Amino acid sequence: MPRISFITPLDQPSGSKRLLDILRTGLKDPHFNQLRIVTAYAKSGPLLRLKSDIETWLASGNSLCAILGIDQQGTSKEALTIAADLCKELYITRENGITFHPKIYLFDGPKHAKIIIGSNNLTVGGTETNFESSVILDLVLPDDDSIYTDLDTMWNKLLPHSCVATKAFEQKLLDELVANGAVLSELDKQARAKLTGNYPAAPRTGLIRKPASPLPISIMKSPKSNATAIMGQPQSSQQVVAGLIIQIKPHHNGEIFLSKIAVLQNPSFFGWPFKGSTIPKKVGNPAYPQRTPDPVVNINVYGSTTTPTLTLSNYKLNMVYYSTKEEIRITASPLVSQVPEYSIMVMMHGNSVGIDYEISIYRPDSPQYTYWLVACNQSMPGGGKKARKFGWF
Template identity: 40%
Template sequence: MPKISFLRPIDQPTGKQRLLHELAGCLQSHHYSQFKLAVGFAKVGPLARLTIPLRKWKKSGKTVEGIFGIDHLGTSQQALQFALTEFNRAYINRVASSRQSTFHPKLYIFYGDTLAIGFYGSHNLTVGGTETNFEGGVKIEFDRSIASDEKTFQDLLECWTSLLPDKCPATELLTQSVFDDYLRDGLLLDEKHSTRHTSPPLLTRHTNKPSAASFKVKPPSSLPKEILTESAGKPAKAKAKTKGPKTKIPPVVTVFPSGTLVIQIIPHHNGEIFLSKNAINQNPDFFEFPFAGQTVPKKSSNKSYPQHIPDPIVNITVYDKNGNSLPNLERPLFHLNMVYYEAKSEIRITVNPELAREIPRYSVLVMSRPEEQANYDYDMEVYYPGSDLFNDYSSVCNQTLPSGGADKPRKMGWL
């Protein structure tokens, strides 16, 4: 009989077992040649993280098909663009009025000639659904050479095939024309302008409940550096013309919106903190770049530089090596100076010098967009080296930055 195991809700936020890792493992398995999914809501985040194994999967002649719901603006245009580009076939399911019925399954099936596996539960195809949310379900493994397993597998597969257009009138093949129609009708979320809704939440929040404060959520995996493109301002000249080995899997989708930057910082005594021009190139919308304002030099003979005007309003929270917040270093609703120094292609932010002096070198800054209704622009959480969350966030930093003369280069990543 099929082997059934349970996906426990507690295991995703703690990082013990995540659906994204299960999907990535199946895509790399030689046992499977077909991948079929049906989800109510989809964002580009998990698809971006699966880009490399998906392309290798297809390059080896294997097939991926997906059925997506688009009710309640739960699916983004970026996710569907990805499916149009990277999937063999994709479908849309929508009842004329979502008030009558909502497409809401979460089903992932892999199979080959002899083995099959299915995941059925509450996991939408979003970063939260596949990595950080409390989600539950079942994992069912089949040996197709056993008659009883094969019968049960066909029952599971029919959960997917019964949704195809020939059996379900609410489903239609996704084509560029169909995509354009739904986009024109305003039925698809645009993640590029909605990162405050779609970004992973910061993992510690002010709370009066000790039990809630003590529960730590492991960060989601970072976006693979191989699929990030420099999309702002001038293109990356070196990457376009440099001799040497080419990227094995070139990026197709140019923008993967992210609402959270994770970066190591080395604060200067005057309060300046260098971020990264690479980060601006990869995700200019996160910084609202290019900046509309200009600095006002103290001396008229000095050069003026692009500045974010008005100053972004941020909430700054600092955590020590034991993971405890430091109330004396909190800066609520702080006016953050953000300047782009063109001569050296540097973006700098400025905090209080007394705050900067308290932050150890190579601490991790997690800079995130809040909910759209918030009255400020960024949450900024700083983690001293030594804490568990510092280690978790450090593992997200999968891009090495130019050292700039420092004893070791800093790192950064996007969630």
């Protein structure tokens, strides 16, 4: 009989059990030599977080195969491109009038198999932060051959020779799907969701939630030595980024220094390069590059309770690049009395028209603070009693 366990709806938000961790563990388990994935939606986030583990898995002679649905524009261009590089076999399936909606993850080897079947798509939400539920079956072969055979048959029936809706992945096919709007880039998907009001909002409930794991440092841009030259050049967007996590130290005048390293890693997140200029208060003082118009933000500050201690709605956030010191600063004077040093600021793209960013700030006394601190996987050089940290998710 198989060993049966579950991912229950509260497991992933709390961080007690997540599909991403189960997949990572399976990729390191010597009992398995193949992973097959069938999922309705796929995004770049889980694939980038697992990329190093998958590459090690493949280098050991193991294989990864996947069947991805593209209905409802749920699978992104980036996910298909990354999966094509990692998969021994990659298939896309779509049948007009029928939504492809299964979520199945199948590890197998000569004597063991593990199957996760449930609601988890191959997205950051599906693998880490959403309310999801799944059944996990651990099989020992040949004792559980009857169950394994049914799952293996399921996979084979979805392959192109048996299912006319499934096609082997080709770059030409992806180009056609992108051209006709069936597959979107993740930036385009976010932009459309924002226009329709269907963009995920910043957390405001009392539930204590563990954030998604940070994006690996290796996939972010490496900062160069000549910051001014690089920051003056438009760079390609980091479509995979949902938000920035950064420890902050508000100054008495309301200024908050951002990380120059973070800005260099992902200029587009901050709207860099800035097009406007400051107006010096004194004649003869230099003007500095300024983001214009000021980004409009919603800010919620969290302390010892799970409800905000301060809320600023539609706040105009001054954002300036002080080129002499190569620093980007934002100014929010109301935060000075409310936010102690080393609080964590979580900055996400706005979820409605007219809002550029949703900002949540977690003070050190917040129950969420430790979770967000763990997600800061990079350090800034120097700067006070201890180096500030930041990360991307």
